[in-house]
Amino acid sequence: MSLSDPAFLGFFAVVFVLFYLLPGGTSRLVLLLSASLGFYVKLVGGYTAVLLYVAAVAYVGGSALQRMAAGRSRGVTFIAALLAILAPLVVFKYLGFLADAAHIELPGSLADLALPVGLSFFTFAATGYLIDVNLGLLEAERNPLRLGLFVTFFPLVTAGPIERGGRLLPQFDLNPRMSADRAFDGLRLIFIGLVLKVLFADTLAVPSAEVFGDPESALPLDKLVAMIFFAFDLYADFAGYSLIAIGCAKMLGIDVQPNFRQPFLSQGIPEFWRTWHMSLSFWVRDYLFMPLRAKWRRSGHRGMIAATLISFTILGIWHGAGWQFVIYGFAFGVLAVSSLYTLKYRDAAYARLGVPQAVVRVIRAVITFFLFALVLVLFRVNYLGDAWLFYRDIFSLDLLRNIWDGVGYALFRLGDAPELPIVTGYWADWFLIGAIVVGDILARNGVTLAKCGRSMHAVAYNLGFAAVLYLWMSSSVAPPFLYYKF
Amino acid sequence: MTATDETVGQAAASSQFREWRRLVGVLLLLFSPLLLAIALLEGIAWRVGETMPLAMVSSWQDGAPDRIWRGGDGHSFVAYKLARVADLKPAVLALGPGRANAFRGTDFAPYSFYNAGQTAWTFGQYRHFLELATNDGYAPRAVVFNLDYWMLAAGFDHYVAGRSDEKAETHIANLMRVVGQLGSDPLDLLRRLRAADRVHGLYALLTGEGFAADGSPNAKQASADPQRLADDGTAAGLPPAVFADRIADEQVAEFDGFVAFAKSKKIALIGVQLPFYAKILDGLNGSSDAGIWREFESADWQKQHLAAAGVIFFDFANMQEYRDKPEYFSDSLDPDQRVAANVARRITADPRVRAVLSDAK
Numbered sequence: 001m002s003l004s005d006p007a008f009l010g011f012f013a014v015v016f017v018l019f020y021l022l023p024g025g026t027s028r029l030v031l032l033l034s035a036s037l038g039f040y041v042k043l044v045g046g047y048t049a050v051l052l053y054v055a056a057v058a059y060v061g062g063s064a065l066q067r068m069a070a071g072r073s074r075g076v077t078f079i080a081a082l083l084a085i086l087a088p089l090v091v092f093k094y095l096g097f098l099a100d101a102a103h104i105e106l107p108g109s110l111a112d113l114a115l116p117v118g119l120s121f122f123t124f125a126a127t128g129y130l131i132d133v134n135l136g137l138l139e140a141e142r143n144p145l146r147l148g149l150f151v152t153f154f155p156l157v158t159a160g161p162i163e164r165g166g167r168l169l170p171q172f173d174l175n176p177r178m179s180a181d182r183a184f185d186g187l188r189l190i191f192i193g194l195v196l197k198v199l200f201a202d203t204l205a206v207p208s209a210e211v212f213g214d215p216e217s218a219l220p221l222d223k224l225v226a227m228i229f230f231a232f233d234l235y236a237d238f239a240g241y242s243l244i245a246i247g248c249a250k251m252l253g254i255d256v257q258p259n260f261r262q263p264f265l266s267q268g269i270p271e272f273w274r275t276w277h278m279s280l281s282f283w284v285r286d287y288l289f290m291p292l293r294a295k296w297r298r299s300g301h302r303g304m305i306a307a308t309l310i311s312f313t314i315l316g317i318w319h320g321a322g323w324q325f326v327i328y329g330f331a332f333g334v335l336a337v338s339s340l341y342t343l344k345y346r347d348a349a350y351a352r353l354g355v356p357q358a359v360v361r362v363i364r365a366v367i368t369f370f371l372f373a374l375v376l377v378l379f380r381v382n383y384l385g386d387a388w389l390f391y392r393d394i395f396s397l398d399l400l401r402n403i404w405d406g407v408g409y410a411l412f413r414l415g416d417a418p419e420l421p422i423v424t425g426y427w428a429d430w431f432l433i434g435a436i437v438v439g440d441i442l443a444r445n446g447v448t449l450a451k452c453g454r455s456m457h458a459v460a461y462n463l464g465f466a467a468v469l470y471l472w473m474s475s476s477v478a479p480p481f482l483y484y485k486f
Numbered sequence: 487m488t489a490t491d492e493t494v495g496q497a498a499a500s501s502q503f504r505e506w507r508r509l510v511g512v513l514l515l516l517f518s519p520l521l522l523a524i525a526l527l528e529g530i531a532w533r534v535g536e537t538m539p540l541a542m543v544s545s546w547q548d549g550a551p552d553r554i555w556r557g558g559d560g561h562s563f564v565a566y567k568l569a570r571v572a573d574l575k576p577a578v579l580a581l582g583p584g585r586a587n588a589f590r591g592t593d594f595a596p597y598s599f600y601n602a603g604q605t606a607w608t609f610g611q612y613r614h615f616l617e618l619a620t621n622d623g624y625a626p627r628a629v630v631f632n633l634d635y636w637m638l639a640a641g642f643d644h645y646v647a648g649r650s651d652e653k654a655e656t657h658i659a660n661l662m663r664v665v666g667q668l669g670s671d672p673l674d675l676l677r678r679l680r681a682a683d684r685v686h687g688l689y690a691l692l693t694g695e696g697f698a699a700d701g702s703p704n705a706k707q708a709s710a711d712p713q714r715l716a717d718d719g720t721a722a723g724l725p726p727a728v729f730a731d732r733i734a735d736e737q738v739a740e741f742d743g744f745v746a747f748a749k750s751k752k753i754a755l756i757g758v759q760l761p762f763y764a765k766i767l768d769g770l771n772g773s774s775d776a777g778i779w780r781e782f783e784s785a786d787w788q789k790q791h792l793a794a795a796g797v798i799f800f801d802f803a804n805m806q807e808y809r810d811k812p813e814y815f816s817d818s819l820d821p822d823q824r825v826a827a828n829v830a831r832r833i834t835a836d837p838r839v840r841a842v843l844s845d846a847k
Contacts, residue, residue: 020502020506177498177501177502177505178502178505178506178509179505180505180506180508180509180512183509184509184512187513457516458516458519461516461517461520462516462517462519462520465517465520466520466523469520469524470665473658473661473662473665474662
């Protein structure tokens with residue numbers, strides 16, 4: 001049951017009504033905790049034990065650290081708790097990869113372990129809590145139910161945003177009164193999230209799946225188009241999912257940090273990662289990059305570069321267990337460092353050429369998008385070799401030939417119609433991409449649905465929800481939520 | 487609690503109630519166009535009969551003899567026919583693939599009859615249909631079932647696995663079918679709604695074809711064009727031209743299971759192999775690969791397995807009056823209504839059948 005399923009919305013509606021029928025405090029806490037555990041059990045059954053284990057380690061570890069004075073024992077306790085919290089992540093997600101890399105054969109039971117949904121997300125949330133307690137930034141939570149809810153909170157448990165203890169725990173007094181305005185705000189986010197996920201993402205998933213499923217057969221131009229479609233598919237899918245999660249939390253009076261801020265308008269890779277999957281990139285920044293940067297501050301640029309590369313590589317590995325994810329993260333690190341160190345030269349070049357700022361912004365946004373989409377191929381392919389097929393074709397003269405043939409036929413009917421099933425068969429999907437881009441530009445400039453008049457609301461909600469309903473009803477098998485495997 | 491506390495409490499509850507009312511009111515108002523559209527769609531789908539529960543369809547069909555139904559995606563009619571059987575509780579039930587379709591209620595008068603054809607192709611599926619039909623205590627006095635030689639060929643069950651599915655279509659699937667039709671030709675569908683007094687189900691409404699109250703299809707069978715029948719699409723290896731060396735033991739076991747179940751419910755089994763025309767008969771008789779045909783047709787096998795099992799078997803495969811008259815067949819598998827009526831007359835005139843149905847209604 002994903003957050004975009006009708007069954008989840010029915011479940012949430014019941015939780016929402018019960019939440020506000022109950023008096024505040026413990027009764028609501030118990031309701032949300034029960035709902036969260038019930039939700040997760042329905043998803044993964046017995047693997048819920050992993051979630052409970054992580055929550056228990058966070059609670060026990062945090063409590064122990066709170067009681068201990070600074071010193072060697074506290075350090076050892078912290079390391080032990082950290083290893084205990086990260087252990088399930090290593091076992092369920094990375095053990096197979098590590099064993100392959102070391103040419104070790106795992107026993108059958110270990111090799112067949114399924115990955116509990118959301119493991120990477122709730123493990124990082126719990127780890128962040130533990131680190132904050134250890135650094136004295138946060139007092140350990142004394143109430144096990146509150147900490148339990150922090151780790152298991154059902155809108156966030158499967159795919160984030162990865163929240164911080166300091167932000168979320170204080171909100172678990174759970175005393176807010178029912179506010180129609182807050183409910184509308186939450187519903188608006190849920191609505192936008194559903195439209196993004198069900199209408200945009202599930203539609204854009206189809207053409208890219210065709211090409212990524214059989215990259216050998218696809219022509220270079222189809223590969224390029226599939227690459228672009230997939231980038232927008234992933235954005236709509238994940239941003240939509242995050243909005244539904246944030247909207248549900250908001251309706252319960254809990255504010256959750258945003259996860260995306262129009263990333264495809266970014267002016268460079270560093271800015272991109274401050275606007276894409278923000279909860280993860282800020283987590284890596286705060287708990288990995290900043291400590292490394294501080295540790296190596298005397299090493300100047302080398303320290304900065306090393307901290308950046310290591311942080312991005314870890315970020316890449318978080319996404320999956322495989323060499324393509326190592327390269328995925330490392331590549332972004334290289335791009336981020338290059339961007340930082342060449343910025344002033346690029347600025348000077350644009351100034352020398354007299355390129356207007358508005359045009360520079362567009363050029364930078366387009367280049368940033370393409371760099372992201374190129375590296376993203378590593379995230380999507382099943383095998384590293386398939387990524388090579390993509391890159392080989394996208395950077396080949398055959399791509400130019402495809403474009404030439406396509407344009408020539410389309411405009412002047414020159415030659416035979418080129419066989420580009422993705423380009424020709426899914427041309428309408430470009431309107432969806434255009435809508436996403438326009439929507440982001442408007443949002444970046446403060447023009448949001450919230451600020452529109454009533455008639456616009458009515459039109460948007462009715463048409464949008466009609467489209468979502470239609471797609472729900474007509475899809476017998478929904479494409480899987482892309483971040484579910486994390 | 488003081489009066490002030492009580493007043494504050496009441497005020498808080500009152501303000502909460504106002505917030506709920508505002509939330510629900512605004513949502514209803516905001517989505518009223520969509521809700522109206524959904525209500526309209528549901529209304530049209532109901533009028534078409536596509537979203538009507540099958541038990542209600544059956545009651546509706548009882549209301550007049552000329553009412554026909556055919557809805558769903560055509561994958562399986564088991565749920566519909568089970569609903570009709572539950573409603574009618576006939577004394578005589580016809581069971582089989584499309585070949586059983588030709589039997590009409592009038593052919594079996596004065597006995598109550600229902601044609602549950604086009605729901606089961608194998609002995610296992612026959613048994614399963616009967617299990618479902620009899621689980622409320624009802625049992626037909628007799629089941630007239632297609633017993634064709636190819637049902638005893640190894641692998642036949644695998645060939646038709648999945649055709650017989652008792653799951654009714656979901657409300658959403660049925661609604662989407664109507665939505666799809668409205669999307670492609672709304673005016674045509676809306677014009678046809680007038681006929682929905684007599685016709686239910688989207689397919690029936692669009693084509694005029696469906697199942698009559700007695701379970702037989704109302705479609706006029708295609709008149710057999712000898713030229714068409716010369717190239718009737720019969721393929722070696724598929725019914726009615728199945729080649730195998732012998733009858734498969736596992737299929738006999740399936741048959742025995744079906745017979746045992748029928749016996750446990752005191753249901754008399756009347757097996758029928760309907761006529762084939764010359765092209766098929768000559769092909770089977772003349773082929774060295776049709777051992778299964780010869781074995782099935784042998785008096786020994788029929789005596790050992792069918793008579794011994796208490797199955798009243800009518801082998802009309804080689805009926806001389808139809809053998810050389812392809813105009814009595816719509817295709818190589820399906821003799822038409824006239825043939826079925828003749829076959830039914832012979833069945834009901836048989837003393838063994840009369841004995842079984844002696845006090846049936």
